[in-house]
Amino acid sequence: MAEHVRTAREKAAFKKELTEVVPHLRAFARGLCGRADMADDLVQEALLKAWAAQARFEPGTSMRAWTFVILRNAYLTDMRRNRFRGEYDESVAERILTAPADQEEPIHLSDMHRALLSLPTERREALLLVGAGGFSYEEAAEICGCAIGTIKSRVGRARAALNTMLDEGDIPKRSNEDGVAHREIMSELQQITRGDRDEVSD
Amino acid sequence: MVSNVTSAERDGTLSSRNMGLEKDKSGRETRKPQSESNPERGETAASPPDWADGLKQLYDAVVEEPLPDSFKDLLAQLDEQDEDSPSSSSNK
Numbered sequence: 001m002a003e004h005v006r007t008a009r010e011k012a013a014f015k016k017e018l019t020e021v022v023p024h025l026r027a028f029a030r031g032l033c034g035r036a037d038m039a040d041d042l043v044q045e046a047l048l049k050a051w052a053a054q055a056r057f058e059p060g061t062s063m064r065a066w067t068f069v070i071l072r073n074a075y076l077t078d079m080r081r082n083r084f085r086g087e088y089d090e091s092v093a094e095r096i097l098t099a100p101a102d103q104e105e106p107i108h109l110s111d112m113h114r115a116l117l118s119l120p121t122e123r124r125e126a127l128l129l130v131g132a133g134g135f136s137y138e139e140a141a142e143i144c145g146c147a148i149g150t151i152k153s154r155v156g157r158a159r160a161a162l163n164t165m166l167d168e169g170d171i172p173k174r175s176n177e178d179g180v181a182h183r184e185i186m187s188e189l190q191q192i193t194r195g196d197r198d199e200v201s202d
Numbered sequence: 203m204v205s206n207v208t209s210a211e212r213d214g215t216l217s218s219r220n221m222g223l224e225k226d227k228s229g230r231e232t233r234k235p236q237s238e239s240n241p242e243r244g245e246t247a248a249s250p251p252d253w254a255d256g257l258k259q260l261y262d263a264v265v266e267e268p269l270p271d272s273f274k275d276l277l278a279q280l281d282e283q284d285e286d287s288p289s290s291s292s293n294k
Contacts, residue, residue: 015277015280015281018277019277022269022273022277023264023265023266023267023269024265026265026267027261027263027264027265028261030264031260040270040272040273044272047273048280109256109259112253112256112257112260113260116257116260128257131254131257132257132260132261132262133261162253
């Protein structure tokens with residue numbers, strides 16, 4: 001494909017949109033890797049990549065979705081290099097916890113964050129995209145490069161795992177991954193035996 | 203005429219879908235005495251769990267954080283590294 005020479009106006013529009021999605025990139029990254037400093041490094045990396053690849057962005061399409069793909073790929077690459085290990089940053093949760101909560105029975109957000117970080121990456125990102133980022137299943141599937149059904153099942157399993165962990169108040173401390181894996185298998189089994197999938201009609 | 207049919211059709215589709223969903227879950231009627239006996243079963247797929255809101259809160263809390271200076275610097279630098287023409291950029 002021929003490199004489209006971008007006008008100054010197009011570049012300015014691109015930069016404006018890119019600037020606007022930075023807070024969302026930070027939120028997504030924070031949910032993915034848990035640690036604020038690493039998340040911000042990741043966002044910076046993604047921004048540089050997005051800027052370098054701006055000729056591939058189609059104006060009029062979702063900048064948030066486009067940059068999330070870049071961020072996600074950067075995260076997965078870094079994961080493979082073992083830069084992140086789903087580490088949990090106490091201070092992040094502490095700060096978030098100071099945010100006013102309207103509920104009578106406030107959720108322990110630090111618990112939730114820790115439970116979230118204990119999920120396998122694919123389920124965590126699926127739940128973040130749909131449950132926190134407000135993407136549709138279809139958009140999330142496009143971002144992750146998989147089928148809609150796959151996203152639905154990942155979100156479903158992530159929800160089931162969080163339900164189990166948070167209901168029982170049984171959240172892994174830091175890297176107690178065996179316990180989580182066991183719990184997830186159990187919740188999956190529960191789902192299968194109950195057969196409560198969206199598509200099933202009888 | 204045509205519009206009547208269409209709207210009736212649409213209504214029919216919507217209501218049948220709702221009914222279908224309700225039937226799937228309870229079989230006949232939603233009149234199980236489960237609220238007292240065991241509220242922790244998590245059978246009500248319609249209502250989001252307590253933590254669903256917390257997930258959004260975690261996300262939104264970061265979205266609403268003021269942007270650190272490092273990002274403003276980075277965004278400012280993007281133009282400079284891209285364009286070599288000295289227009290109005292302050293030399294640094």
